[in-house]
Amino acid sequence: MIKRNVLLNPGPATTTDTVKMAQVVPDICPREKEFAGLMKGLRSDLLKIVHAPEDQYTSVLFCGSGTINIDICINSLVPEGKKVLVVNNGAYNTRAVEVCQMYHIPYIDLKLSVYEQPDLKAVEQNLRDNPDIAMVYCCHHETGTGILNPIREIGALAHEYGAIFVSDTTSSLGMIPLDVIKDNVDFCMASAQKGLMAMSGLSFIIGRTDIIKASKSYPTRSYYCNLYMQYDFFERTGEMHFTPPVQTIYATIQALKEYFEEGEEAKFARHRAVYEAIHAGLEKLGLETVIDRNIESGLVVSVKYPDSSNWSFEKVHDYCYERGFTIYPGKISTTDTFRLCALGVIYPKDIEDFFLVLEEALRKFNIQIPKNE
Ligand SMILES: *Cc1c(COP(=O)(O)O)cnc(C)c1O
Numbered sequence: 156m157i158k159r160n161v162l163l164n165p166g167p168a169t170t171t172d173t174v175k176m177a178q179v180v181p182d183i184c185p186r187e188k189e190f191a192g193l194m195k196g197l198r199s200d201l202l203k204i205v206h207a208p209e210d211q212y213t214s215v216l217f218c219g220s221g222t223i224n225i226d227i228c229i230n231s232l233v234p235e236g237k238k239v240l241v242v243n244n245g246a247y248n249t250r251a252v253e254v255c256q257m258y259h260i261p262y263i264d265l266k267l268s269v270y271e272q273p274d275l276k277a278v279e280q281n282l283r284d285n286p287d288i289a290m291v292y293c294c295h296h297e298t299g300t301g302i303l304n305p306i307r308e309i310g311a312l313a314h315e316y317g318a319i320f321v322s323d324t325t326s327s328l329g330m331i332p333l334d335v336i337k338d339n340v341d342f343c344m345a346s347a348q349k350g351l352m353a354m355s356g357l358s359f360i361i362g363r364t365d366i367i368k369a370s371k372s373y374p375t376r377s378y379y380c381n382l383y384m385q386y387d388f389f390e391r392t393g394e395m396h397f398t399p400p401v402q403t404i405y406a407t408i409q410a411l412k413e414y415f416e417e418g419e420e421a422k423f424a425r426h427r428a429v430y431e432a433i434h435a436g437l438e439k440l441g442l443e444t445v446i447d448r449n450i451e452s453g454l455v456v457s458v459k460y461p462d463s464s465n466w467s468f469e470k471v472h473d474y475c476y477e478r479g480f481t482i483y484p485g486k487i488s489t490t491d492t493f494r495l496c497a498l499g500v501i502y503p504k505d506i507e508d509f510f511l512v513l514e515e516a517l518r519k520f521n522i523q524i525p526k527n528e
Contacts, residue, residue, distance in 0.1 A: 161479055161509060163509065167354070168499025174413065205328065212361055213361070215386045216385075217357075221346035223358050224359070229258065232342070234372075236287065239260060240262070242273045244267040244304065245300050246326075258377075265290070272302060272305055275308055281493075288362075292321045300486070301457050301494070308340055319361075320339055320342075322340050324345055325345045332423055337364055347410065352413070352498075352500055353409070354402070360450040399495070430451075441527075444458055444486065445524075455497070456484055456495045457493075465521045478512045
């Protein structure tokens with residue numbers, strides 16, 4: 156038996172024991188045909204999760220955390236002399252801006268309110284005024300706040316103006332149904348430890364094969380993190396160019412099996428039920444949230460610090476942590492928040508148990524429970 160922790164942070168997420176144990180395998184050299192065969196199945200299963208047709212899309216695996224995907228998409232998919240438009244309403248979109256800066260790639264940082272969904276008129280205005288935009292970039296689920304962005308509409312605008320649309324779907328893929336064709340997504344991405352409920356170390360980009368092939372002639376800005384190079388190596392050999400995260404790949408294959416067993420809709424409904432339980436628990440204590448529920452993803456809730464001089468995130472965190480529940484700091488610079496997330500193999504009952512522990516913590520540290528004021 157492995158101790159079960161309920162992770163309420165936005166990934167890595169709580170996993171099943173079967174996924175944990177799938178990593179314990181005989182030692183194998185990843186250059187063996189047997190291992191290449193495993194990755195072939197994994198790459199094609201990833202396409203199924205986002206309903207990507209095999210004849211138009213491919214998936215490319217990388218060893219690294221989710222940020223490697225942001226780095227790779229931006230450094231690999233911008234032609235010479237072209238620009239990126241980052242539709243920026245939060246911390247994870249800001250990360251894409253920082254990648255553009257690091258590689259000296261021209262960009263427009265369309266900085267919008269972090270409390271709202273992006274203004275589509277502003278997106279269109281920028282596309283109209285800047286015909287040199289080759290890529291529009293926006294997170295699907297802005298994990299910093301919990302806002303779900305209207306990617307279908309943003310993708311449609313990108314295409315109308317001849318740009319490709321890249322969406323960071325790291326914190327939604329495998330949890331909120333996504334259909335790359337209907338949602339106008341040319342490239343999406345995630346890492347294995349979030350929606351797929353596997354381990355960290357494996358990240359992947361799912362995108363249009365024709366665009367990856369065209370990117371062969373684009374400026375190469377990184378040696379290790381180049382999308383065409385990795386794609387091409389997979390096509391020729393079935394392997395990653397450099398050493399893959401072997402055990403994480405075994406865990407991900409098991410996690411995908413469990414994903415398809417649970418089913419897209421049932422999994423979506425389970426995450427939603429956990430999210431509803433989070434809101435119910437907060438309401439009972441009178442704790443306030445920051446984002447309008449109508450625009451929340453249903454996966455992350457940003458909670459305002461209670462207005463009490465005794466409040467200490469650290470003390471409350473430690474109390475909950477010792478009892479098997481992990482809460483997470485916020486990522487909004489203008490409001491003091493912490494986050495409760497609905498990722499992973501967790502259920503509404505876990506949330507009910509968590510709120511009992513949270514209430515105990517508030518009482519222990521003499522933090523006023525707003526509902527009792
Ligand atoms: C988690 C996450 C990432 C990747 O973060 P890492 O720490 O590199 O794994 C990227 N984008 C979003 C939206 C995320 O939620």
